[in-house]
Amino acid sequence: MTVSVCIATYNGEKFIGEQLLSIIEQIPGDSEIIIVDDCSTDKTLFVIKQLRDYRIRIYYNPSRQGPVKTFERAIKLSRGDYIFLSDQDDVWVHSKIRLMKECLSHYDLVVSDAILIDDKGSIINDSFYKLRNSGPGLLKNLYKNTYLGCCMAFNRKILEKSLPFPAAVPMHDMWLGMIAELYGTAYFCNEKLIYYRRHPANTSPAGEKSSYSMYAKLKFRYNLLYELSKRYIQIHKV
Numbered sequence: 001m002t003v004s005v006c007i008a009t010y011n012g013e014k015f016i017g018e019q020l021l022s023i024i025e026q027i028p029g030d031s032e033i034i035i036v037d038d039c040s041t042d043k044t045l046f047v048i049k050q051l052r053d054y055r056i057r058i059y060y061n062p063s064r065q066g067p068v069k070t071f072e073r074a075i076k077l078s079r080g081d082y083i084f085l086s087d088q089d090d091v092w093v094h095s096k097i098r099l100m101k102e103c104l105s106h107y108d109l110v111v112s113d114a115i116l117i118d119d120k121g122s123i124i125n126d127s128f129y130k131l132r133n134s135g136p137g138l139l140k141n142l143y144k145n146t147y148l149g150c151c152m153a154f155n156r157k158i159l160e161k162s163l164p165f166p167a168a169v170p171m172h173d174m175w176l177g178m179i180a181e182l183y184g185t186a187y188f189c190n191e192k193l194i195y196y197r198r199h200p201a202n203t204s205p206a207g208e209k210s211s212y213s214m215y216a217k218l219k220f221r222y223n224l225l226y227e228l229s230k231r232y233i234q235i236h237k238v
Contacts, residue, residue: 001104003031003097004080008070009048010038012088014119015197017047022092024053031055036074039064044088071149071172072165083159085173087150089197091117096193100153108184109154109176111147112193119199128196135188138181142221147177151194158184161235166227170220178228183235 005023009016023033033056037045048058059077061070075083082104084097096112103110111134116125125131134146141147149172162179169175180186212220 001081001101002079003027003082003084003101004078005031005033005084005086006071006074006078007033007035007086007088008038008067008074009035009040009044009088010067010070011040011042011044013040013043013047015089016044017051019086019088019090019092020048020051020053020056022094023086024051024055026092026094026097027055028097029055032057032078032080034074034077035059036061036070036077038066038070068165068169068172072163075159076163078159082153082155084153085149087197089199090114090150091121091195091197093191093193093195095191099189099191099193103187103189104153104155106185107187109152109158109180109186110189111177111186112151112189112191114148114151114194114196115192117195117197119197121195121197124198127192129188129190136181136186138178141174141177141181142224145171145174145177146188147173148196149173149176150196152176154180154184161231166223166230168223169227170223174220174224175227178224179231182228182232 035048036059038061082101100110114128115123116128118124128148132146152173158180161183162176165172165175
């Protein structure tokens, strides 16, 4: 089963090289790494091109789109049987692809645990699962999302049912997790398969105290439920 790794980049020159090397060393020869760059102004693309790996395919957004739309484009461009999502600043454990592919032979979407590190690579928390109380369940994740995109992989069944991403959905990982809960099988693997880097330039709090107001959180969940109901009607043609 072939693998597509989808990455959204934006001004990630500091860490993207280390992340890509941790991926390249473990993906099979028939895999692909799809990078969609969201108008970086630093040396992100230079660092990527210096690796000269034939499996890397680079695409460019004509204008800033943000992480949700950029990941959506990368996923649409994927051709693999299994789609792995990756942030630009983490490091993958060497067994990640192998172990998650084993899980994906039984489930439609798989999430792994992660070790949190800082911008110097020092461990700041040994389990994202413990920090976030991660686990499956539609209501559980509607109340408090524990689907972390950079720890996720899924098959084309989930891809087909999740695309296109609704404009009102706050983050792509929440949407993909809810689609898997409703239309597939989701599994939370206890293995810690990435070093999840937290630093001031991260685009989401993901475990830290959220800066969103209660109104914004309620609006996110209302939008998510509304878009899920619309997708249900589309899929079932009610």
